[in-house]
Structures are given as C-alpha cells and as structure tokens.
Amino acid sequence: MTDVAAPWEGVDLSSYALPGGGTLLAALALTAYAMQGKSKAGSRSNEELNAAIERTVGGFFRGIGRYVAGRDLVGEPRSTATWWRSGVLVNDAGASVEDVAAIPGPRTPTSPVSLSKPAPAGRPPAGRWLLMPLRVVASMGRALAAWTRWPHAARSLVRLAPLAVAWGLWRHPEQTGPVLIGAGAVVLLVAFTGPGGLAWWAPRRATDDELLGPAVWAAARQVLRLDEESTRRKWLRLDPDLSAEGARIVLRLPLEWMGGKDAMGALQHIIDTRIPGEWVAQWERSGASQYVQWTRKPKSAEKPVLPEYVEWKSTGNRYEVFVGQAIEGDRIVDVMVHTQSATPHWGVGGDTGSGKSTVLYIPIVHGRQHGELIDILDTKQNSLIEAEGHSGVRVHKTVRECISAFAEFMVSMMAAEGAMGKDAAPGARAQLIPRLLVIDELPTLIKMAYVWWRYGLKGKGTPPFLEWFSIILLQGRSSDHRIVVGTQQFANTFFGGTMERSQIGTKIVVGLQDRISWGVAFGQSTPVIQYDTTVKGRGAFADKRQAPDAEHLYVREFQPAYITPHVAQLLAACPSAPGWFDAGEMAPWITEEVLKEADLVAAVRSFLPGGAYGPTAPTTVTPAPAAGVPAPSPSSGHVTGQGGAPGVTAHATAPGGGPAPAEDDALPPTYSLAEACAAGIVPWKHATARQYKKRSEERGISFPEGVTDGRTTSYSEEELKDWVTRWQASNKRG
Incomplete structure (x- = not known):
C-alpha cells in the first residue's frame, strides 16, 4: 500500500506559529508600546507605566503558577486545602449559601465526614444494591461540587489533564484511547468502592484546627492588632483533635501588645464562643516568648453520695467521738468530734422529729464506754428512753429535777477544778470521774425553767440558770465536765451570749433548715448546702475549720451514725458506775467549802436536793426487773441501786417511798x-x-x-x- 503523505509534511511549522515564549514576548511588546503611547499623551507618568507593566507581567505569571499549582486563580484561598491534603471551606465573603451549608460541623471520633446520604432505616439490602449506581453518581457530583476543598495536587492534575490528553490524541492517538478507558475505569472503581458505594474507604476527616482555627484567628487577629499579612500558622495553633486528653490551643502574643484586662477577657471570650467545651487559660507574659495557652477544663469529679445508714463504731479514745460520715471534697470521711481540742462541747440542731434526739445517744454510749457519768435533762420525758435503766445514766424529767441536776453539775465542775490544783488535798484528784451533761430540747427546758421560776416559784428578777450554763461552757473542759445539747436553733438566747455559744465547737443540724436557723448555726455569710432531706437524719455539720476557699465555716453534708437499736445492749456491757451516782448523791469531791463558794457566786444551794427550790428527793437509779419479770407499779416502791448494776431505772423518789409528787403539774399554761x-x-x-x-x-x-x-x-x-x-x-x- 502506498503511504499517503500528511498535509503538513514538509511544511515548516515554525513559520506559522510562534513558540510559547515568542508569543508571550510579542504580547508584552505590544502592551508596552500601547501604554508608552498613552504615556506620551500625558495620561501617565513613566513610573506609573513601569508599575503597570510589572503588575501585568507579575499577574500573568502568578496566574499561570496558580493554575499549574492547583490553587484558586484570584483572591484569597477559599479552603484550607494544601498540596497533599484536602481542606474545609473558610468563611469568606465569596462563599455561597450552599458552600457555607456544606461546612461540616464539629466532628466526633465515630462520625467521619461522608459524601453519601445515609440510607433510610428499614430499606432492604436488595433496594440498596439497585440504587447504588444512582448513589455513586450522586456522590461523584458532590465530590465535584467540593472542588475548592480538593488537595492542590489533585486540582493541578485535573487542570493539566486536558492538555496531556490533547497532546496524546495529537501525537499518539492509538495509545491514548486505551489509557483514557483505563483511567475512566479507575475513576468508576474508586467511586463504587467509596462512601457512595461499598464504603470501603472514606475521605480524610477535617481536623479541629481546620474547622475551628480560621474563626478563632479572624477574631484574635483583631484583638492582637496584627496586620492582614500575618499568617495563622505563625501565631495560632489548635491541636487536630480538641476532644483528646491534653488538647491545647496556643496563641503567641506580640511583644508590643499591652494586653489589659479587657483585651485578655476578649481573647477568653473568643475561645468560649468559638470552641466547644470549657477552656482554662494559662498566660505567660514575663518571658522572651509570650503566649497564652488554653487547656480543657478538667471534669469535676462526681460528687460522692452518702449512705443512708452509717453503722456506729467505737474509737477507743475517750476524746474522739465517732458521730457519722460526711463529704469532704470528692471523698467520704468519718466525722470525729475531738472533745480535748477546741470543741469540748458540741450540739445537734433540728426541728421536732428531725432525729436530733437519736444522735444524742452517741455521746451517751461513748461516754459510758469510757467511764464517764451521764446526766440527761429530758423535759419531754421519753425522747431518750433507750438510755434509761442502765447504771451511770441518770435521767431528769421534771423542771425541778433538771434545774437541780444543772446546779449539782456546775458545783461538781467547780470542785473538780479545785481538786486538780496544786493546793488540793492529797488523793482529791484520784476521786475525780469525767462527767457529761446531755440536754435534750434546750429551748423547751429554758422556757419551762423561766415559767417555773416566774409563775411557779413567784421568783423575782432574773434566775441564775443561764449563768450556770455559761460558766460550764467556759470552764468545763479543763475539769472533764462537758456538755452536749439538742436544740431547735443555736440562738444566743439559749446559751447566754455569743461568747458562750462559740464554745459549742461542733454544730450539727439535721433535717430541713430554714435560712435563719442556718445562719444562726453557721453564720450569715456561710452558703447553704443542699442535701436530701428525705433521708432520715441527713444534715450538715461544721467544726471550727475554715472553708478551704472562703472566709466562712467549712460546712459539710453529714449522715449521723444510727446507734439506737444497740443502745441498751452497749450500755448494759459498760462497767458499773459508782454507787453514790446511782443513788442520786452529789459527787464526793464536792466539799462544804466548795458548796459555800458556789452558792456565794452562783446561788445554787436553794436548787439542790433538800433546798427551798430543789426536788424533795434526788433522782436515783434503781435496778430494773430481770427479763420476764413484770415491772413494779409506781406505788410498789423502789430499790436504790448501790452497786450500779446494769438494767436500772432512774426517777425521783419521795422520802416515804413511791414517786415524788408531780411538782410541775401546777405550772400555768x-x-x-x-x-x-x-x-x-x-x-x-x-x-x-x-x-x-x-x-x-x-x-x-x-x-x-x-x-x-x-x-x-x-x-x-x-x-x-x-x-x-x-x-x-x-x-x-x-
């Protein structure tokens, strides 16, 4: 076959088309000539002409460079894409509504960015396969729509591909066809295996630095007063995953930046409003390199929950009373009342029925286990019934008995002070036994005592009861005479004054507390803490500790130990008290000299047994009947307990036997x-x-x-x- 010569064979193509460089030079020459002509006409100066030429040439070459490099031809970059990595759209003025809507939200580790729409729930697998081609085409369309987010290398390849294809079809048409078919097959294979098809692969997820960094930088640059040429990579860094442990946001600070309080607050506001979560700033302004670093605010530890039941336990130390458990910070701790320190006396507050009387069993049992002698003032006459009938525990129920016990306790304290002195008689200190006065319903006792004094005894002036109370609170610790009170409120009126009330070192409140009662107990500046008032006995307590981060008492949520079911058994196991105590006698260390002195300064003699205002007979402790033996009636007499055996009953007795007359029945309402x-x-x-x-x-x-x-x-x-x-x-x- 004879070869047919091509039409252009033998023709010198160089005479028909200038090379690329020649064409460019010709265009530049014509442009320069035209602009020079205008310059001669006086429209521009030579400097303006040179600048225009430089801008034209520079813009031309920059445009070629941007085109080949896969970058946007004009304006600022519309995405954060780099040469090898895809990016996300930036919030610029040229972004369309669709572009802004396409910006993915904050990602989660389990939710990668997807180019496919999720299939409706319940669609059968067959339908999924039938609709796969449509979904693949749709995903390809979405991928093309995200052109500005492609890596620059991919965009450059796509831009240069038509030139390569044209050259291949021109110079090597036979080989170019199969190559194009193979490339198309590869594109389809990638599309079918991608997120729109089999989902074997997914596009790279955008980092938090790409998603959130531009917004932070746009605002921070204004606060720092940086020029528009400043780049974010030089000044701001966000970790790729801000949800990871130890994630940081670091912003360099210009050395000339003053950064007052308002400016620093503005930077914090930027982080608070543009970055999810809570972030804590750490400022470094003193070194050569100044910066601010934000780290995620540590999650607050889950607040522990107090148990609804706390079992009581003995401490083995007479001066440490275990009363329950409390929450301190993020842990539950045992609460001890240290009666040898600044809290010798303590009290429990709460409304009637809140459970404060139940808490008073704790010092009674603890005291008896360590040999203390207990006097209980119980005008309710039945609130501490579990403690009755045991050696070493005298329960005074009428107002006359309670005031008499009050007086005897104060004289005992004064005598003990003397017996512990250097000039005391030999052996006087050996007689001393620690004593505890437990007062239930203190306000009721005070009110009834005043009614008894004013209307029963027709007394004049102010009775001395509160003065006795004040003296005991102020001096009792040094002589091992301590007080525990149960009260509705820790008001000064019940204690004789602020100085006396402050001797109640540990204050416990149980049940619901109104704001006034709370302020009276812990101070008006102490914030009210919330606790579950439906839990029996739940409350709060404070000793003389200051809050770690404030200038008020450290109040903690508190659950008292529940000892009531074991009171009788624990008291029965305690050593017997001295016979004089169970017999209702005064302490043997009370001498006549001490009694005269006490009467002189505190007017107590008339209120002691046998005095003008005292009971007709002292409160004694008598043995209770053994198990299975019926209790004697009130008219059957009594047995005075000389040995202090466990299982005894305390009551007042008349000289001729039988119970004392109800001396308080005549009190007017x-x-x-x-x-x-x-x-x-x-x-x-x-x-x-x-x-x-x-x-x-x-x-x-x-x-x-x-x-x-x-x-x-x-x-x-x-x-x-x-x-x-x-x-x-x-x-x-x-």
Whole structure:
C-alpha cells in the first residue's frame, strides 16, 4: 500500500506559529508600546507605566503558577486545602449559601465526614444494591461540587489533564484511547468502592484546627492588632483533635501588645464562643516568648453520695467521738468530734422529729464506754428512753429535777477544778470521774425553767440558770465536765451570749433548715448546702475549720451514725458506775467549802436536793426487773441501786417511798400574744393587740414581761387579763 503523505509534511511549522515564549514576548511588546503611547499623551507618568507593566507581567505569571499549582486563580484561598491534603471551606465573603451549608460541623471520633446520604432505616439490602449506581453518581457530583476543598495536587492534575490528553490524541492517538478507558475505569472503581458505594474507604476527616482555627484567628487577629499579612500558622495553633486528653490551643502574643484586662477577657471570650467545651487559660507574659495557652477544663469529679445508714463504731479514745460520715471534697470521711481540742462541747440542731434526739445517744454510749457519768435533762420525758435503766445514766424529767441536776453539775465542775490544783488535798484528784451533761430540747427546758421560776416559784428578777450554763461552757473542759445539747436553733438566747455559744465547737443540724436557723448555726455569710432531706437524719455539720476557699465555716453534708437499736445492749456491757451516782448523791469531791463558794457566786444551794427550790428527793437509779419479770407499779416502791448494776431505772423518789409528787403539774399554761388573741384571752385581733401594747407602754401602763424561748415571748392567762383590764380602765378614764 502506498503511504499517503500528511498535509503538513514538509511544511515548516515554525513559520506559522510562534513558540510559547515568542508569543508571550510579542504580547508584552505590544502592551508596552500601547501604554508608552498613552504615556506620551500625558495620561501617565513613566513610573506609573513601569508599575503597570510589572503588575501585568507579575499577574500573568502568578496566574499561570496558580493554575499549574492547583490553587484558586484570584483572591484569597477559599479552603484550607494544601498540596497533599484536602481542606474545609473558610468563611469568606465569596462563599455561597450552599458552600457555607456544606461546612461540616464539629466532628466526633465515630462520625467521619461522608459524601453519601445515609440510607433510610428499614430499606432492604436488595433496594440498596439497585440504587447504588444512582448513589455513586450522586456522590461523584458532590465530590465535584467540593472542588475548592480538593488537595492542590489533585486540582493541578485535573487542570493539566486536558492538555496531556490533547497532546496524546495529537501525537499518539492509538495509545491514548486505551489509557483514557483505563483511567475512566479507575475513576468508576474508586467511586463504587467509596462512601457512595461499598464504603470501603472514606475521605480524610477535617481536623479541629481546620474547622475551628480560621474563626478563632479572624477574631484574635483583631484583638492582637496584627496586620492582614500575618499568617495563622505563625501565631495560632489548635491541636487536630480538641476532644483528646491534653488538647491545647496556643496563641503567641506580640511583644508590643499591652494586653489589659479587657483585651485578655476578649481573647477568653473568643475561645468560649468559638470552641466547644470549657477552656482554662494559662498566660505567660514575663518571658522572651509570650503566649497564652488554653487547656480543657478538667471534669469535676462526681460528687460522692452518702449512705443512708452509717453503722456506729467505737474509737477507743475517750476524746474522739465517732458521730457519722460526711463529704469532704470528692471523698467520704468519718466525722470525729475531738472533745480535748477546741470543741469540748458540741450540739445537734433540728426541728421536732428531725432525729436530733437519736444522735444524742452517741455521746451517751461513748461516754459510758469510757467511764464517764451521764446526766440527761429530758423535759419531754421519753425522747431518750433507750438510755434509761442502765447504771451511770441518770435521767431528769421534771423542771425541778433538771434545774437541780444543772446546779449539782456546775458545783461538781467547780470542785473538780479545785481538786486538780496544786493546793488540793492529797488523793482529791484520784476521786475525780469525767462527767457529761446531755440536754435534750434546750429551748423547751429554758422556757419551762423561766415559767417555773416566774409563775411557779413567784421568783423575782432574773434566775441564775443561764449563768450556770455559761460558766460550764467556759470552764468545763479543763475539769472533764462537758456538755452536749439538742436544740431547735443555736440562738444566743439559749446559751447566754455569743461568747458562750462559740464554745459549742461542733454544730450539727439535721433535717430541713430554714435560712435563719442556718445562719444562726453557721453564720450569715456561710452558703447553704443542699442535701436530701428525705433521708432520715441527713444534715450538715461544721467544726471550727475554715472553708478551704472562703472566709466562712467549712460546712459539710453529714449522715449521723444510727446507734439506737444497740443502745441498751452497749450500755448494759459498760462497767458499773459508782454507787453514790446511782443513788442520786452529789459527787464526793464536792466539799462544804466548795458548796459555800458556789452558792456565794452562783446561788445554787436553794436548787439542790433538800433546798427551798430543789426536788424533795434526788433522782436515783434503781435496778430494773430481770427479763420476764413484770415491772413494779409506781406505788410498789423502789430499790436504790448501790452497786450500779446494769438494767436500772432512774426517777425521783419521795422520802416515804413511791414517786415524788408531780411538782410541775401546777405550772400555768402560757400563750404568745397571737395565741392569746386566738383563744379569746385577749379580746382583740392580733394586729390590734400589738397596737394597744405599744400605746399602753407610751401611757405608762406596764405590759407583762413574760418568758421567751429566744424567738417567741409567752405570758400567763392571768397577767394578760390583768393588762387588758388596766388598758380598758385607762380608756374609760380618758
């Protein structure tokens, strides 16, 4: 076959087309000539011409370089893509609504960025395979739409591919066809195995630095007053995964940046609003390299939960009383009352029925196990019934008995102080035995004592009861005479003053507490802590420790130990008390000299057994019947316990046998002004009665003094009616 010559064979192509460089030079020459002509016409100066030429040539070459390098031809980069890595769109002015919507949100370790739409739940596998070609095509379309996010190498390859294909079809058409078919097959294979098809591979997930860094940098650059030429990589660094442990955000600070409080707060605000989670700043401003570093705020430890039941245990130390468990920080600790330190006396507060009387069993058992002698003042007469019937525990129930025990306890304390001195008689100290006074319902006792004094005994002036209490609180520790109180509120009125109340070193409150009672117990500046009031006995406590991060008492959530079911058994196992105690006698170290001195300074003799105001007989401890033997009736007499055997009952006895007369039954009932108005004793409404009370004082008509429990003043019916009569008579005269 004769070869047919191609039309262009033998023709010199160089005469028809200039090389690429020649074409470029010709274009530049023509441009320069045209602009020079304009310059001659006076439109531009020579400097402007040279600058225009440089801009034109530079822009031309930059455009070629951007095209070949796979970068955007004009403007700032629209994504964070690099030569080998894909990127995410940046929030620039040229981004379209669709582009912004395509920006992926903060990722999670288990949710990679996908180019495919998830299949609806419940679709059968067959449908999935039938629709796979459509999903593959759709994923290819989404991939093409994300052109600006491609790696620059891939974009460069796509841009240069048409030139390579054109050259191949021109110079080697036979070989180029199969290559194009193979390339297409590879593209289809990649598409079918990708996220739109079999999902054998997935595109690289964007890092947190790519997703969140641009927004942080755009705002931080303004605060730092950096120019637009400053690059983010030089000043700001975000770890790729900010959810990882130890993740950091580091921002360099210019040396000339003043960075006042407002500016530092602005940088913190940027992080708080643009980075998920909570971040803590650490500033370094003193070195040659200044920066601020943010680390994720440590997760607060899960708050421990107190058990609903705490078993009581003995400490083996007389001066350490285990009372329950509390939460300190992120741990549960045992609560000890250290009675040898600054907290010799302690107390429990709470409303009636909150469980404070149950807590008082703890010092009773602990004291008896260590040989202490216990006096209980229980005007409710049944709140500490589990402690009755055991040697070493005297329970005083009437007001007269309680006040007498109060007086004897104070004299015992004063005598013990003397017996411990250097000038004491030999052997006096050996007689001493530690003693504990447990007062249940202190406000009730104080109020009843005042009613008894004012209306029962017709006493004049102020009774000495609170003065005794104050003296014991201030001096009791040095003589091993301690007090534990149960009270509705730790008000100064019940203790004689602020100085005396502060001797109650450990204060425990149980049950629901109103804000006033909380402030009275722990101080007005102490914040109220929340605890579950549905749990029996749950409350709070504070000793004389200051809060680690504030200037107020360290109050902790508290669950007292529950000892009630074991009280009788534990007390029965304690050593017997001395016979004089169970017999109701005064302490043997109380001498006549001490008694005279105490009576001189505190007026106690009249309130002791046998005195004018004392009980007709002391409170004694008598053996209880053995198991299975019926208890004797009150009229069957009593047996005085000389040996202090376990299983005894404490009560007051008359000289001729049998129980003492109910000396408090004759006390008149008392009413607050509101109660008196409601009962008709005062014939006006409460608001009117209060006005008349104020007016009567202005007219010189005395109003009854009454008695108070610290919050409410009460009056007898007789004195209220007397005041009403005098007030009405004054109105008639007027």
